[in-house]
Amino acid sequence: MIPLSWFLILSAILFIIGLFAVITRKNSIAILLGIELMLNAANINIITFWRYLYAPSGNLDGIILALMVFVVAAAETAVGLGLILSVYRRRKTVVADDLDTLKG
Amino acid sequence: MTLMQVIFLANALVTIFAALMMVTSRKLIHAALWLVLCLFGVAAVFGMLEASFITIVQIIVYIGAIAILILFAVMLTQNAVDDSYKGNRRWLMTGLVALLALGGTLLALFTWPKVASLSTALTTAQLDIGLIGQALVDPQGYVIPFEVSSLLLIAALIGAIYVGMERKGEEK
Numbered sequence: 001m002i003p004l005s006w007f008l009i010l011s012a013i014l015f016i017i018g019l020f021a022v023i024t025r026k027n028s029i030a031i032l033l034g035i036e037l038m039l040n041a042a043n044i045n046i047i048t049f050w051r052y053l054y055a056p057s058g059n060l061d062g063i064i065l066a067l068m069v070f071v072v073a074a075a076e077t078a079v080g081l082g083l084i085l086s087v088y089r090r091r092k093t094v095v096a097d098d099l100d101t102l103k104g
Numbered sequence: 105m106t107l108m109q110v111i112f113l114a115n116a117l118v119t120i121f122a123a124l125m126m127v128t129s130r131k132l133i134h135a136a137l138w139l140v141l142c143l144f145g146v147a148a149v150f151g152m153l154e155a156s157f158i159t160i161v162q163i164i165v166y167i168g169a170i171a172i173l174i175l176f177a178v179m180l181t182q183n184a185v186d187d188s189y190k191g192n193r194r195w196l197m198t199g200l201v202a203l204l205a206l207g208g209t210l211l212a213l214f215t216w217p218k219v220a221s222l223s224t225a226l227t228t229a230q231l232d233i234g235l236i237g238q239a240l241v242d243p244q245g246y247v248i249p250f251e252v253s254s255l256l257l258i259a260a261l262i263g264a265i266y267v268g269m270e271r272k273g274e275e276k
Contacts, residue, residue, distance in 0.1 A: 012210060
């Protein structure tokens with residue numbers, strides 16, 4: 001069947017692509033997209049290790065942990081997009097480089 | 105190479121391609137739609153891991169809710185600039201750093217002594233969704249994380265509404 005390391009490699013590649021998106025993109029929404037990708041890559045890792053190491057004994061830790069990641073991701077997206085829309089209404093921009101009011 | 109491996113590789117290629125297109129596409133709306141394809145690929149990976157419940161949750165929560173939320177946000181901030189990689193000096197540097205990080209991760213993976221013993225075949229797990237539901241409300245199980253996550257969700261809900269609210273007399 002599928003070796004465990006294949007899943008880990010796929011997850012590593014997806015995580016790196018998400019990291020790349022977070023660093024290079026200038027639009028805040030695109031940065032959020034990258035964060036979603038990284039969370040998904042982490043979830044693949046969690047489910048993979050759970051499936052290969054813990055599922056045979058009926059342990060449910062991995063599933064619950066992945067569900068918590070879903071909850072946090074949903075909360076993060078809702079608040080993040082709310083912030084972005086609020087900033088857009090005041091400043092008419094969502095480019096992360098332009099939002100430097102705190103720089104002083 | 106078994107059939108499952110071929111399916112996995114094809115799915116992985118599609119997923120990685122979608123992720124790359126998401127990073128490189130100029131128009132944000134295209135990036136968001138590529139992310140949807142990528143999330144479907146990840147859902148298929150969960151399916152291959154026989155985590156059926158997580159597959160369904162992935163499709164409902166990510167593709168049904170988060171992706172649509174992102175599409176709405178993209179459309180509401182329509183005239184914001186699109187990212188362009190022309191003249192973006194960060195692109196090359198970050199690419200190098202990302203590739204280095206990927207190489208380091210894979211090196212760590214392949215030099216990990218336990219990796220050979222871990223690549224065992226899937227064993228059939230007896231898992232039905234009812235067990236997950238019972239574990240979530242079981243005091244011996246996961247009732248505390250469950251309640252804490254509901255608290256987090258309600259806090260995020262209230263916070264998002266408060267942040268998104270238009271207040272009277274606020275300076276523009």
